[in-house]
Amino acid sequence: MTHGPDQPGRDRGSIARMDTTDVLVVGAGPTGLTMACELARRGLAVRVIDRAAAPSTRSKAIVVHARTLEIFEDVGIAEDLIARGLVLRGITMWAGGEVIVSAGFEELDTRFSYLLSVSQAETEAVLAAKLESLGVEVERGTTLGSFRQDGTGVTATLRTNDGETTVRAAWLVGCDGAHSTVRETLELPFEGTTYDERFLLADVTIGWDTRDDRISTWFAEDGVIACFPMPGGRWRVIASAPAGDETEAAPTLDEVQAIFDRRTATGGVLGDATWLARFRIHCRQVARYRDDRVFLAGDAAHVHSPVGGQGMNTGIQDAHNLAWKLAMVHRGEARALLLDSYEQERHAIARSVLKSTDLATKVGTLKSSVARALRNEVARHLAGLEVVQQRIAREVSELAVGYQSSPIVREDKISMLQARIGSAAGGETPTLATMREFEHGPRAGSRAPDGRVTVAGSSGTKRLAEILDGRAWTLLLFDGRHESDAGYERYAKLCERIASRWGASVRAFVVTPRASRPAKLPESVPVLLDPDGDLEKRYGATSECAYLIRPDLYVGYRGQPIDETKLDAYLRSILR
Template sequence: MNRSDVLIIGAGPTGLVLGLWLSKLGVRVRIIDKTSAPGTTSRALAVQARTLELYRQLGLADTIVRRGHQIAAANFWVNGKPVAQLPLKRIGEGLTPYAFVEIFPQDEHERLLLERLEDYGVNVERNTSLESFVENADGLTAHLRLPDGEQEVCQACYLAGCDGARSVVRKTLDSGFPGGTYQQVFYVADVRASGPAMNGELHLDLDEADFLAVFPLSGEGRARLIGTVRDERAERADTLAFSDVSRRAIEHLKLHIEDVHWFSTYRVHHRVAEHFRSGRAFLLGDAAHVHSPAGGQGMNTGIGDAINLAWKLAAVLGGGAEPKLLDSYETERIAFARRLVSTTDKVFSFVTAEGRMADMLRMRVAPFLIPKMAAFEASREFLFRTVSQVTLNYRGMPLSQGEAGHVHGGDRLPWVHDGEGDNYEPLRQPCWQVHVYGDTSDEMIAWCHEHHLPLHVFDWRPAFETAGLGRNGFYLLRPDTYVAIAENSADPKVIERYLRDHGIRPYFN
């Protein structure tokens, strides 16, 4: 029987990132997908700053920035005229190396991930589906249906369900998927067009007509339209054509559609699985949580799931941690998913609400408030921090400990880049490491050397204080660059106790 360390069900971005991260860490993976070929169309567009930060560990970030498109501004239209603009260029200045809004469509994203997986000798097995699996003493036994219709029995140490909202893995685990479905029907279309809204920026129509957003794509005259379909048309969503969508919203944005490359309709759901793990099987991405497209969070959250789980699986499989480390995956990711669904639900409901009051808020109040908000750096920074996922943290959770400066255990390490260096450079390696800003003890230096734990000591400078980092303490960083320990002392026994309590031996990595 075929055996792998991790059997991954589903070859969307979540499954591919999981496979790529595990392969980089020396884990044998097998990826199957029921489709015959990679997708050529997609709904997901945005690659958030936090995802790009983590992609540095795979050498992907620079390629995506080069191939993608950065949005300079968001423009809001009412009654056929642009009434407000929110500048987005360098909106996260000083917070991250990727202080912008990056557009890189999911289909192109998947192709890039597939290319990198091939470098590790991993190919997706197409037209192959999971029929069932059972857990046994030392792993899982799965039954697969192959392209020729034959059944294969295979074994794996762990199984990852990255198989979307209709997940076979989730149904097999009998995990509930509470939530609901919005009444609106969405459409998405890739078009070639001309007009003032085709200037490489984001444009949104706030009128009482069907909601419409125009997202620029790389290449002259290319854009992605995302809009709603209301009234009786929503009852026949499965048979709608582009000619059925509201011309009114398109005309309000003064768009001249020259060609429609692709068109599809879909409904938006908001659900979070009751559990993200059962024994040796895990749920990730849309199999674990689905929500509205507000803020471009969906694909990025699935990628975050994959990165969170990958280093933990690699540690357990490689002898660098006890299996109890895997308990933290659900604890950390389900909390974030629930917050995200709640947040995007509020934004989505405001944008798509119907009625006189909702129309007045969108058409009169929002255009008045947006320019005022954009004028304040604090407002722009808050918006960027929220959407970019750089504020995602695991504070108060089992793997998070302590506080030093303004940084808590569980936080993303603040980025500092000035004329004297970049404290994120060591993070390119997905391994446990210690950061010290200022001075440290001889004991710390000796202990880290003895245990083969990378230690990076940065000479103290004002930029570190500005970023909220503590002086002369230390930060123990996880392989996914989140802070495990924030500590004001320079005592390595703090690290020793933490690792012992959690059953982690990072120097095995």
């Protein structure tokens, strides 16, 4: 821990020191722990406080989505977490004794083509261990008393059983949940509604003959019930409460069993309950995620229906989005406007999640028999279409999350009137065919696809995700099918200029469809060999083009053909 300048003491015989840190993170749930890990591995000094004296042992949020696993792979904890969880391959929905929806995740374009069922306590334990390996321990039993900003930092009062201390931080991030002290101190309204329906939760064993690698949901006349497989042969059961239920107390196992019997008709027997709860669902979002040097993330900024299991995942992705921006701005590597994009990007995502989960909850708890019958028939028809099944899988996995409307993403393309006639190998200027292929590649703001390539000078292939460094921007300069000495000389000068101007902030690679390093490229230029065309196909890059991948593994910029002036202008608009 570092210390700031001496401050006036309480008497002439003492001099008090104020502890200082780069970032104070309030809350040590999955969002706060991810935030702290991402900041610490980028070299910032971080303090993490949590009012609880010890980590929670409750299972709480149990679904980790594919996109979150990709993030955890970048953080370096995916394999550890997967070893503690249970892989879920799909979703099945029933109504009237028939399957109306069946969707699998096997076709998802990701290494993690599944959902992971794992206790939130395990997720927090893995994150906390990673954080400790980075030299940061959670300060438990520590409450945020108050804080004030002065334009250059935040001064916060922390309370423990031993008394009060003061810490000076350049930034403060509130990851302290739905009842956020940070949000309340900022006096930001948490706008939204509370559902009339109550819901029951039970973590139990179930004696039945049902696959334990799929989520199963039943729509019945008196409500809905969903069963989520958990590690160790257990299940999470969530059910809408029967009409007229106004009880506040936790349900009994017999109550849940009776609802389970009526709605599933499976004959399953529930037992060994380790958690029983009755709860209401809130749908709320704060209007602003930032107040000068203070930010909100996770449940402190948004809460919504648990349909789809997106709450914890959305919070983790908030942290992943903010941390790299905060680190680059704090180190003076990026312009301050980069921090404005956090609210602009993540507020829109949370708003979309609120709308979709709100609609799904209302559709799932329809009271009218006519409306239920219509819902079931429409679901049965649409879910039979492969394109709909793929859309369901992508939405649930959160691979479809993107920032195409963000003010910090950009595309540069020439008009089709400027297209060249001929083949891709005939020149640097794109043809109509290569322009169409580029159009189908990932747009600026989209998740950067993975793929297999060989690093020139090494043997064997690697996944692009293994080459990308989440602490820097990555520039992929696709060679295309045309090969020319002049083109390679231009690429070499561009890579040299990028390295000279931006240093470690931007890593540039030339991607070639050839099986060996082009002779005109000097050894100082990193080259990725793509002779099988895996990356070329995924990025629609059969002619010269550039993709600039952000540290959070989304495409920040793309251009076809490469316009060095426009690429440089984009980088200068964000980086210093």
